[in-house]
Structure formats: structure tokens, C-alpha cells
Amino acid sequence: MREEASSKQWEKLYEVTCNLKALEPWKYFWDTQLIAIFLKDSEEPVFSSIMGCGGNCYGISVYEGLEGLRDFDMIASTEETGIPPDYAMLEQSSLACYFGDREEVPPDQKKIIKELGYKFRGRGEWPFYQSCMPRFVPCTPDAREVEVLTETFQNLFMAVRAVIEERIFVDWDKGEILWRAYNEKTGLWNMFAESIPMVEREYPLIVLQDxxxxxxxxxxxxxxxxxxxxxxxxxxxxxxxxxxxxxxxxxxxxxxxxxxxxxxxxxxxxxxxxxxxxxxxxxxxxxxxxxxxxxxxxxxxxxxxxxxxxxxxxxxxxxxxxxxxxxxxxxxxxxxxxxx
Structure with missing residues (x-):
């Protein structure tokens, strides 16, 4: 059963989204340069892709766990695999925030923006969110997904700022990505560069048993x-x-x-x-x-x-x-x- 996010949850998400947007992270990351974050009570990280470095479609996609990373790899490798990009995009499970025009914002999210008193003006200034799942039309995130986006964006803000301030170096060309994880012993968040996990979407070969x-x-x-x-x-x-x-x-x-x-x-x-x-x-x-x-x-x-x-x-x-x-x-x- 779907549980809708509360006004308080939405207010927090818009707040952290606006903070992150102010950094203009797409000026410092290509969409293939991932940031991996271990959220609280999570065994696997979320992987964030920042879109817009090429000047189009500003936004952030979030892929949960290694299965999410397989979906990202499927989208990123369509030229090699021959899978049509539009098929790959609709086969993914992900959460996303885009910055677009007022006309692109779903009606239910326009209502939330109005109720919270936010005012966004101009083209490319309106944030809107999508929950993507294979076989279904992208829709507004539910309560759990809003929490995932909020915690991800809070940590993403810190990671992006560290890159902007040159407090960490990531050798993207050698396959490294930026990691952020909480150290329970020290009570501190650690950031480090490390190789991306090697994953590939599995398509098991079938043998007809009859x-x-x-x-x-x-x-x-x-x-x-x-x-x-x-x-x-x-x-x-x-x-x-x-x-x-x-x-x-x-x-x-x-x-x-x-x-x-x-x-x-x-x-x-x-x-x-x-x-x-x-x-x-x-x-x-x-x-x-x-x-x-x-x-x-x-x-x-x-x-x-x-x-x-x-x-x-x-x-x-x-x-x-x-x-x-x-x-x-x-x-x-x-x-x-x-x-x-």
C-alpha cells in the first residue's frame, strides 16, 4: 500500500534540494561520474548521477543498491549493447529530481509547492521529482522515497562541496568514484575515492527442460x-x-x-x-x-x-x-x- 509523504517530509526535501541546486553541481560532474553514499540503516549504497554538464536536462538521478547500479550501467552502455535508449530509460528503477519549467511539474507537486509557500520563477528553476519503475509510468515519490531523496541530497551536498573546494581528488579516468560513508566508531562521515563496483545486469541463459x-x-x-x-x-x-x-x-x-x-x-x-x-x-x-x-x-x-x-x-x-x-x-x- 502506497504511503504519501507528509508536508513536513516534502518541506525538508525542497529545502535540501534548493541548497544542493545552489552549488550548481553539474558544473563539476559529468553524469557518468557517480557519487556513492551509504545511507543510515542501509547495507548497500545509493549511487547518484548528476545531469546537466552538457547543458541539457539539469537534475540528479539516484539508484538504490547494486541492482540500481546495474540499471545505471544498462542506460550508460546502450551504444555498446544496442539496447534502444528509450527502452533502457523505462526499464530502470530509480529516483530523480529534475529542474525544469513550470509546465513540466506534475499537478500534485504544484499543489505541494503552493501549500509550502515556495516560489520558483523562470525556466529551468522548478524542481520536480520522479519515481521510476519498469513497466510503470514515472510518478511522484512516496513517503519512503522522499526520505531516501532527502538523506541522499543532504550527503550529496557535502560531497559536492568537498569536490568544489578541492578537499578530495577522484581519478574518474581510472574508474574511481566518490564514496561517502558514516564511521560509527568516530562519529564522522568519511569521504574517499575508490573503484566503482563491477556489476552487469544478468540475463540468465534458459535451457528448455521439456x-x-x-x-x-x-x-x-x-x-x-x-x-x-x-x-x-x-x-x-x-x-x-x-x-x-x-x-x-x-x-x-x-x-x-x-x-x-x-x-x-x-x-x-x-x-x-x-x-x-x-x-x-x-x-x-x-x-x-x-x-x-x-x-x-x-x-x-x-x-x-x-x-x-x-x-x-x-x-x-x-x-x-x-x-x-x-x-x-x-x-x-x-x-x-x-x-x-
């Missing part, structure tokens, strides 16, 4: 089709009673290269497994049509689900930029916007 089904799929006749498959968010919002926040529709789309036609398009529910969705399509297609010649994809969940069984069935599983798929998805998004 031996009877494996043999049946291997015996299906070979057909000369080339199929593309992909997951894509459509940038819409759907409110359903069973979920506390609006869902962001995630589609599983399959495309036939010869005809350029969409074979199937399925909305993936928040509780659905990508692995199951991919395998269900693959098994159904082979049973109805036979073994395709080639299957193209770029999403790592597809490779996790199909690498073993494609090898078993003599099907070429290839990594591809899927330009035709991008065009189809763009058309789907335009159509959905017309109907929402």
Missing part, C-alpha cells in the same frame, strides 16, 4: 522465413484498478522480413516474464509454421530465452539493429497516441 518438446521442435520442417522480435515501450499511460500507479505499456512485437508485416503484437503485463513471453512465441511459431531460417533481435532477454533452443534447432539467432522494427514501433506509438 525433452519431448525439444525433440518435437527439432523435427519441425525448415522454412525460409526471417523473423524479427523485440520489446518496446509505446510511451503511453494506462490506469488499471489492480495497480497503484499507471502502467507504461510494454509490447512484444514480431515482424516477418519478407512481407514487412507484423505477425503478432502482445502487451506484456507488469507481472509477466520476458523469458516466458519470448518462449511462448517461439514454441507456438515453430509448431504452426516450422523452423524459421533466421531470427533477429537486439533485446538481451530474447537471447537469454532462445540462444540454447535456437542452436538445438539449427536456427540462426542474430543480433541486429532492427531498423524496420523501429519504423513499425514508431507507427504503433503514433496510432496509440491518437487513441489515448
Amino acid at each position: 525433452e519431448v518438446l525439444r525433440r518435437r521442435l527439432k523435427k519441425r520442417p525448415k522454412v525460409g522465413t526471417e523473423i524479427s522480435v523485440d520489446f518496446a515501450y509505446v510511451h503511453a499511460s494506462i490506469e488499471l484498478e489492480e495497480y497503484e500507479r499507471p502502467i507504461s505499456p510494454l509490447l512484444f512485437v514480431t515482424l516477418d522480413h519478407a512481407s514487412g508485416m507484423v505477425l503478432d503484437m502482445k502487451m506484456v503485463n507488469p507481472e509477466d516474464s520476458e523469458i516466458d513471453v519470448v518462449l511462448d512465441f517461439f514454441v507456438d511459431y515453430l509448431q504452426k509454421n516450422g523452423r524459421m531460417l533466421r531470427l533477429k533481435a537486439r533485446n538481451p532477454w530474447v537471447f537469454a530465452a532462445l540462444q540454447d533452443i535456437c542452436g538445438e534447432c539449427g536456427i540462426q539467432l542474430e543480433k541486429d539493429e532492427l531498423e524496420e522494427m523501429d519504423q513499425i514501433i514508431s507507427e504503433i506509438r503514433e496510432h496509440m497516441f491518437e487513441n489515448f
Whole structure:
């Protein structure tokens, strides 16, 4: 059950946010230069990324724990992995504060600002906050998340000021990041430069355990089709009673290269497994049509689900930029916007 933050909690968050903004931290950090902070009663740190050094999108993202760091790595490495940036952005779990225009502030946060008596004027001066979760539309943080942001920003203020005043040196080029942790023995906060933990988002390779089904799929006749498959968010919002926040529709789309036609398009529910969705399509297609010649994809969940069984069935599983798929998805998004 969602618990809303109190006025007192929001007031504290706005206070520390304004203090941090006054330092203009984006003048001293690139968005890949992380600051790790161990919050009270936390076994794993939060990782903060300061945005805006390039002159666009001023703000701060907060990733909780090593799982959050994996999400940050997924976003930062889209050029290497081929995952579309817009997909990666909506697949993350994070908290964020942005400084934008009045029109960008959600209505509920405008109400909070008015009730607290804050006055922000001008473009790029209005703080607003987002809680991001895969399969859901970003929304206003709840009480716990407001507390996380407040404590993070309090410590981030001290860390940024130490860098500005040159009281600490971090060799970013050698993979170091800035750490801040409380020492219970001395009662002091320590700051030090240390390597970033090596993490990578895990996509476990799946082996189809049903031996009877494996043999049946291997015996299906070979057909000369080339199929593309992909997951894509459509940038819409759907409110359903069973979920506390609006869902962001995630589609599983399959495309036939010869005809350029969409074979199937399925909305993936928040509780659905990508692995199951991919395998269900693959098994159904082979049973109805036979073994395709080639299957193209770029999403790592597809490779996790199909690498073993494609090898078993003599099907070429290839990594591809899927330009035709991008065009189809763009058309789907335009159509959905017309109907929402």
C-alpha cells in the first residue's frame, strides 16, 4: 500500500534540494561520474548521477543498491549493447529530481509547492521529482522515497562541496568514484575515492527442460522465413484498478522480413516474464509454421530465452539493429497516441 509523504517530509526535501541546486553541481560532474553514499540503516549504497554538464536536462538521478547500479550501467552502455535508449530509460528503477519549467511539474507537486509557500520563477528553476519503475509510468515519490531523496541530497551536498573546494581528488579516468560513508566508531562521515563496483545486469541463459518438446521442435520442417522480435515501450499511460500507479505499456512485437508485416503484437503485463513471453512465441511459431531460417533481435532477454533452443534447432539467432522494427514501433506509438 502506497504511503504519501507528509508536508513536513516534502518541506525538508525542497529545502535540501534548493541548497544542493545552489552549488550548481553539474558544473563539476559529468553524469557518468557517480557519487556513492551509504545511507543510515542501509547495507548497500545509493549511487547518484548528476545531469546537466552538457547543458541539457539539469537534475540528479539516484539508484538504490547494486541492482540500481546495474540499471545505471544498462542506460550508460546502450551504444555498446544496442539496447534502444528509450527502452533502457523505462526499464530502470530509480529516483530523480529534475529542474525544469513550470509546465513540466506534475499537478500534485504544484499543489505541494503552493501549500509550502515556495516560489520558483523562470525556466529551468522548478524542481520536480520522479519515481521510476519498469513497466510503470514515472510518478511522484512516496513517503519512503522522499526520505531516501532527502538523506541522499543532504550527503550529496557535502560531497559536492568537498569536490568544489578541492578537499578530495577522484581519478574518474581510472574508474574511481566518490564514496561517502558514516564511521560509527568516530562519529564522522568519511569521504574517499575508490573503484566503482563491477556489476552487469544478468540475463540468465534458459535451457528448455521439456525433452519431448525439444525433440518435437527439432523435427519441425525448415522454412525460409526471417523473423524479427523485440520489446518496446509505446510511451503511453494506462490506469488499471489492480495497480497503484499507471502502467507504461510494454509490447512484444514480431515482424516477418519478407512481407514487412507484423505477425503478432502482445502487451506484456507488469507481472509477466520476458523469458516466458519470448518462449511462448517461439514454441507456438515453430509448431504452426516450422523452423524459421533466421531470427533477429537486439533485446538481451530474447537471447537469454532462445540462444540454447535456437542452436538445438539449427536456427540462426542474430543480433541486429532492427531498423524496420523501429519504423513499425514508431507507427504503433503514433496510432496509440491518437487513441489515448
